[in-house]
Amino acid sequence: MFSLHGQPGVNKLTSSFVIITILLFAPLTTGCIVHTPGPTILVPTRSTTPQDASPAVKSLGQDLTELFTHPSMAHTIWAVQVQSIDRMEKLYRLNDLTLLMPASSLKILTLAVAVDQLGWNFRYETNVLATGPIEQGVLQGDLIIRGTGDPTINAFDNNEDVFKKWVHKLNALGIHHIEGRIIGDDRAWSNKGTDTWNGLNAGWLLDDLPFGFAAPSGALQQHNNVADLTLKPGTTLGLAANVYLEQETSGLELVNRVITSSRTDKLILNFSRLPGDSRLEVTGSIPISSSPVYRTVSVDNPTTFFVNTLKHSLMFHGITVAGKALDIDDLPTEDRKRLQHQTQYELLVYQSSPLSKIATKMMKSSQNLFAETLLKTLEAKIGHESTTTGQQVIRNVMKTWNIDNSQLVITDGSGLSRYNLVTANALVRVLVQMYKNPQHMMLFEYTLPIAGLDGTLTSRMIGTEAEGNARGKTGTMTGVRTLAGYVKTRDNEQIAFAILANNFYLPSESIVETIDKAVERIAEFSRDE
Numbered sequence: 001m002f003s004l005h006g007q008p009g010v011n012k013l014t015s016s017f018v019i020i021t022i023l024l025f026a027p028l029t030t031g032c033i034v035h036t037p038g039p040t041i042l043v044p045t046r047s048t049t050p051q052d053a054s055p056a057v058k059s060l061g062q063d064l065t066e067l068f069t070h071p072s073m074a075h076t077i078w079a080v081q082v083q084s085i086d087r088m089e090k091l092y093r094l095n096d097l098t099l100l101m102p103a104s105s106l107k108i109l110t111l112a113v114a115v116d117q118l119g120w121n122f123r124y125e126t127n128v129l130a131t132g133p134i135e136q137g138v139l140q141g142d143l144i145i146r147g148t149g150d151p152t153i154n155a156f157d158n159n160e161d162v163f164k165k166w167v168h169k170l171n172a173l174g175i176h177h178i179e180g181r182i183i184g185d186d187r188a189w190s191n192k193g194t195d196t197w198n199g200l201n202a203g204w205l206l207d208d209l210p211f212g213f214a215a216p217s218g219a220l221q222q223h224n225n226v227a228d229l230t231l232k233p234g235t236t237l238g239l240a241a242n243v244y245l246e247q248e249t250s251g252l253e254l255v256n257r258v259i260t261s262s263r264t265d266k267l268i269l270n271f272s273r274l275p276g277d278s279r280l281e282v283t284g285s286i287p288i289s290s291s292p293v294y295r296t297v298s299v300d301n302p303t304t305f306f307v308n309t310l311k312h313s314l315m316f317h318g319i320t321v322a323g324k325a326l327d328i329d330d331l332p333t334e335d336r337k338r339l340q341h342q343t344q345y346e347l348l349v350y351q352s353s354p355l356s357k358i359a360t361k362m363m364k365s366s367q368n369l370f371a372e373t374l375l376k377t378l379e380a381k382i383g384h385e386s387t388t389t390g391q392q393v394i395r396n397v398m399k400t401w402n403i404d405n406s407q408l409v410i411t412d413g414s415g416l417s418r419y420n421l422v423t424a425n426a427l428v429r430v431l432v433q434m435y436k437n438p439q440h441m442m443l444f445e446y447t448l449p450i451a452g453l454d455g456t457l458t459s460r461m462i463g464t465e466a467e468g469n470a471r472g473k474t475g476t477m478t479g480v481r482t483l484a485g486y487v488k489t490r491d492n493e494q495i496a497f498a499i500l501a502n503n504f505y506l507p508s509e510s511i512v513e514t515i516d517k518a519v520e521r522i523a524e525f526s527r528d529e
Helices: 055-068 103-118 162-172 302-316 333-341 355-365 368-381 390-400 424-436 441-447 508-524
Strands: 017-020 025-028 031-034 041-044 077-084 089-094 125-130 143-146 182-185 226-232 242-245 253-261 268-272 279-287 293-298 325-327 345-351 471-477 480-488 494-502
Touching (some): 055 089, 077 424, 103 368, 103 471, 103 480, 162 302, 162 345, 226 279, 268 293, 368 390, 424 441, 424 480
Antiparallel strands (some): 226 242, 268 279, 471 480
16 A cells, blocks of 8 residues: 655645645545545635736736636636746746646656756666577577666657667677577666566556556566557457457456447446556447557566567567576576676667657656656666665755755656645746756757647647747646646746646636636736736
8 A cells, every 4th residue: 555755844824725635545446445534735825926016017917817716716726836037037926835736747857857967968778698608609598688777668659679679789699599588687776576566656546557658667668668459349249349469478468358339339448457467457348330449558567578578579580599588586586696696798788869869758748657767767876875766866956956845745757646746836946947057958948848839738829929939848637737837928038837737627628728828828928018
């Protein structure tokens, strides 16, 4: 069972408060467990603009307040901050010290700390080693793959078949047969693979875990740690649907309980898989007239998926393998000790793209696995000697940027956990920190989706002053919509902003529309109004 890793601090405020009690739920396949109510959170209900603000700034504040305090938003908690970077002036504040769930906007903090600690040119390395010599085309020993967490190997948008490339290099070394095993060494990260929740984080909902966006992370990763699932209707009503996994090496045991329904019925699909369990159950119905339906599902053990797929690729391209493909954690203790003291010969080293390229993919498409990988990398590279966690590394760096830890509760790197809490003020201060640093400004801003053009903002703010102008990181979960980033005003003044909405009952489209209107209004702002 997960526990809450931190509790938000409560600031004394002179304004009125709304008292909100939050209940956290962890859905199970057989029902729900209701956790003890969390701490009472006091939420201020007033917005502020500087007392000595110009008429133009006051007008901006009034317009934003009207958006966020519209009667339809009565049950929505908003936290907003708008700051001029050029003048270092706060133009608008609404509950900006209130801790709210940021969802994927948390990736701003994860990336900022990663580039500060690792650098934009950081690359992951994967080593392919042998425990024996090569004699007459035969590798007399095991093939060991030692990973450090590269999340890009055979990734969705990577057109390079990395394993095929490795086969060619092994062929060039004269290897046509491997007498031993294929062993995945994932021990570069602190989690050794023995924990049921390995690769997952506190606050991830159980009913999210089967899906690709909640794939577990590991020191050996390929194909985003997901398998591709295809569903097709059967030939007659009532028959089982055709459901199959594209990757035979996923390690998942598929249980198909999907039936073929009438052409007028809706598609209904439910997925269930518990952590530490390879059994994936798919239930529901698919209309007989339906085209094929495609989904991505998370694997249970990334290392096993990696070595099984590599072995399959080796054999498909002509290198036979006598032994099994294994996670090093599944070897007997004595076998692991023997490998540790056995001479290992380096056959090849594979390097990832630089962090600058990885970061752009992560932010534009909001790739959770990449963010979780960066968090674990911070732990392995920065916190290893002091046993500091990745979350602690982020908090420590925030302190050096004068961002008090009372303004953030960090549980994971992606924002998928519902235990994460961040203030709008903290997000804006990180954005300003990145923008003011000449080493980071252009590259960091470049990673963010652009309104109306790409990433998660492709279809938003089109036909407004914000289109092609605003750059920001979105955040999306049930009851959570956020956006934080940069936008230039009509006077070309650089603005950093953070807008967080939590606990709403309105359709999410209404919340997104309000957020977009706020950013559009900032883009229209002129001090000459």
